[in-house]
Amino acid sequence: MSTPLAVSLSKNVGRFAGMKPDSTNLRVVVSPGNIALTETPRDVRDAGWARLKVLACGICGTDLHLHHGMKLPMGAEYPVYPGHEVAAEVIEADPGVGPQPGTRVVVHPLLPCGKCDDCLTGREHYCAFGEMLGVHRAGGLAEEMVWPSNRLVPVDDLDPNLAALLPDAVATAYHAVQRAQLPRGGKLVVIGSGGVGTNVLQISRAIDEDVQAIAVVHSEGTAKRIKGLGFPVVQGLDGAGRAVKKEFGEIDAVIDFSGAAAAATEGVRMLKKQGRLVLGSVLDEKVAIGTTYTGLMTREIEIVGSYSNSLSDLQAVTELVRSGKLSLQGLVSHTFPLRDIEKAFDVLEKRPPGMVRVVITG
Ligand SMILES: [Zn+2]
Ligand SMILES: [Zn+2]
Known part of the structure; x- marks a missing residue:
């Protein structure tokens, strides 16, 4: 390749x-x-x-x-x-x-x-x-x-x-956090913690210090880095839905930047009723969510995309950094x-x- x-x-x-x-x-x-x-x-x-x-x-x-x-x-x-x-x-x-x-x-x-x-x-x-x-x-x-x-x-x-x-990885992460519409003190899971995913974790905490943000990561190295930033980590996407629910309970919003097709299924599995799944990965595959129409309907799950960012996102995130809330x-x-x-x-x-x-x- x-x-x-x-x-x-x-x-x-x-x-x-x-x-x-x-x-x-x-x-x-x-x-x-x-x-x-x-x-x-x-x-x-x-x-x-x-x-x-x-x-x-x-x-x-x-x-x-x-x-x-x-x-x-x-x-x-x-x-x-x-x-x-x-x-x-x-x-x-x-x-x-x-x-x-x-x-x-x-x-x-x-x-x-x-x-x-x-x-x-x-x-x-x-x-x-x-x-x-x-x-x-x-x-x-x-x-x-x-x-x-x-x-x-x-x-x-x-x-x-x-x-x-700021203009790409950080403002795009900020836009995704806006799309998640987390309640104050809510529970957020971020799947994939590369550049953008790490920023999603940090921004969610900068906006609301009571948010409980959890990372689902792939590698040992990333797990170590994210733990070092003070976020709990679940390692491995396979089975993450159940693992997260068992350890942290049901989740208000899941934001995916992993680029892995399985993220949508695992994400839906860990959401509470009326939870939101935010898809930020660039992936040319059909979305599989691992549940039925009825499963989605009865839990009133919302699935939304998050695309890039706007000038106002860049202004907002620059202000977070300038004010010292986001490092x-x-x-x-x-x-x-x-x-x-x-x-x-x-x-x-x-x-x-x-x-x-x-x-x-x-
Ligand atoms: Zn770029
Ligand atoms: Zn235009």
Whole structure:
């Protein structure tokens, strides 16, 4: 399944050490099976847009899928300039419009059309005509990039390497917690505790310190890490429904980010009446829930999806971090400079034990 990386660094990369011409921007370019660093002309900055110096950019499964040649969404084509998890400093902006030069920000990676029914009813993240940073538009695996000022969220003096986690893994986790509609002091089970799942656990506790959040994890290593954060753990998805019920009683909401098809069945099994199952995994299989129409009907179980996140989710989660209620410490396991993009993708591909999030530093 894994493709050996073919990385060809631009011959001219060396001359960027110390003397970069003002007219170019060093950025990562990806086409199926190939990653390279390349010089591109500096982006033109339109009115209402900001020019950003990238301080840190996370990479995730989406970037790996691009490298593997995934089918691109409508309107995008290879080669792509990836990077959608960006912390940056504003270096140019229209006076009085959005964060001004010198401000550190995170970037909401969706550019909604602003005109469709979803956009006009405050549901921009469903916009079917939206463009994604790092897919449709040149992303943040670069020295600099441009983006609309009204899609930037100030982060003050937050460590850029941690701030880079906010727009994807953390805001998406926040959105899933909203979808779970937990009662105060409720019981939550999170199935799968990689980057997003770990954030779901932490966010649920940051929002309500009386919540009882429990993790269902796969590996011994993850079990240890999650226990270290103070959450009880059930190891192994097979039979988790019964195991959780026996140890913790029935559950108000289950959020799945495991990517395992069995999660829905186990999740439904542990829910109490009127419980909610939130499906956040990207998985192209039919949903099997291990019960009958009657079983679902009599228990009034709700099954909902949770997709990505919106600008308001990013603003909310940034506020949780800035106020000290949510800590992101320990979530960045690997950092690499831009010139080592090959090594970074290699780590992401191999998922060594202990890997959580990989961040490219500016
Ligand atoms: Zn991502
Ligand atoms: Zn729209």
